[in-house]
Amino acid sequence: MSQPPFIRPEYERALPPLRDITVDEVLPLSRRLWNQTWLRKGVVVLLVLALWEAAARYQQNDLMLPGVLDTLHAFIDDMRSGELPEKIVNSLSTLLKGYLIGSVLALVASALAITTRFGRDLLSTLTAMLNPLPAIALLPLALLWFGLGNVSLVFVLVHSVMWPIALNTWSGFSSVPETLRMAGRNYGLSGPRYVMTILIPASLPSILSGLKIGWAFAWRTLIAAELVFGASSGEGGLGWYIFQSRNELFTDRVFAGLATVIIIGLLVEGVVFSTLEKATVKRWGMQR
Template sequence: MNKNWSSQSNHQPPKTWHQISWLIALIAFWQLIATVKLVNPLILPAFSNVLIRLISGLIEGTLALQLLQSIALVLLGLLVGNLMGLILAASDYFLPHLRPLITLLNAILHPLPGVALLPIVLLIAGLGTPAVLLIIIHATLWSSYLSYLSGFRSVTQEHLDIASNLGAGRLQVLWHVLLPLSKSQLLTGLQIGWSRGWRALVSAEMIFSAIGNLGGIGWYLFERRAFMDIEGVYAGIILIILTGFAMETLVFKKWQPNQARIS
């Protein structure tokens, strides 16, 4: 036992079964303390009630539509932000004159949370979908720019020389050499972009209630809180967790060619 200690705990990824057993334990524990009223039900309602609320909200209410609207909005923002990130990275890579400007913009804007920009964005774009979209684009743009750039810079000189000897122009180098060779960084960038965009959306909807016609999942949470409906609030939080989890594990990890590269 002792002998194995160091090798067993040597950063092996935890087994799925172990994680699931902890999850079951956490849920059972939640249900138990809620059932024996150890905690005020206005703070922690029973898990079963939350689950019922979640399922009935998805089936009967507008929750499923709100969720789909939110996901669609983040994916659209991710697409636009990613394209803009690609343009910035390509400009940075090929146009040394522009590099200081792009580096400067990234240094200024990348650390700035999108929600902090919202008061200004609302003045420009008004309330509603365009404002949320701008915030999501901001949230995804800079991380995708950095991923593209680090991908491009990891391409060796030999590859570039070969392309150049074959007479490739900049766009051809970008399309046939840089992009294929930095696939892994690009996917990581997409993954980071998704999670940043998703957070930006929920924050924007909750803090400023900047929403589209139906309102997304953040608005659902905001509204449930306003109605002091704690079961609804937990249902919304669980849905946000499940969506984030589903996107990250089922979509992005499946695409990832080499999992070991994700740090």
């Protein structure tokens, strides 16, 4: 006869009451502060500024390397005079036009590539041909075709934005699980509805990554184009401000313009895209 299975008897174990534990008792103040991302990044920025000021004091030549305080004074003076805000508005207005147009074209090209074989061949061929081509190299042709105006800058920006966004979007579309694709087809979705309802939400992390890369490409392309192109229709941007300050040997204003470019890049990265990610992919558990 087989032995019956052993059954462990049930019992209750009395546990001591859990006392209230505050966060102060778990982690010390220094550890809790160091866990703040903004504080760690602020420490990095302060270290960079300290090294900059130390190098300027060692150099002792304001024409070659102005210090942090000299750059700050130039930045405040030009902000008060209205010259620097005007340049910022001119640059951002041109940038937004090229960025929006390039993003829409990239989304359309990626949607066409994921739904048709011809679109896939077209996108892969064009990206292999045009993506390695520096956008600034097209500026002479843009000036020849469109003349001296914002249209030339927008054309160059569209080229710099479109291909990285298209590649990331296409990669995101291709990585959508087949289960989601079949669910969309079972609901009778096709064409634009299939792309908007199934593909875009499922591949949103890749799309946001492409948008960030496209923004970085567009921002540096615009500054470089303005340095070469100069003023557009009598209105120059930050690149023209930096170039003009260099010609007049106002090195502190050159550094003020460069600092403005960096600050705008940090604000867009840390506020716009970070907020968008927290409201979408991080909230949905698609990204840590």
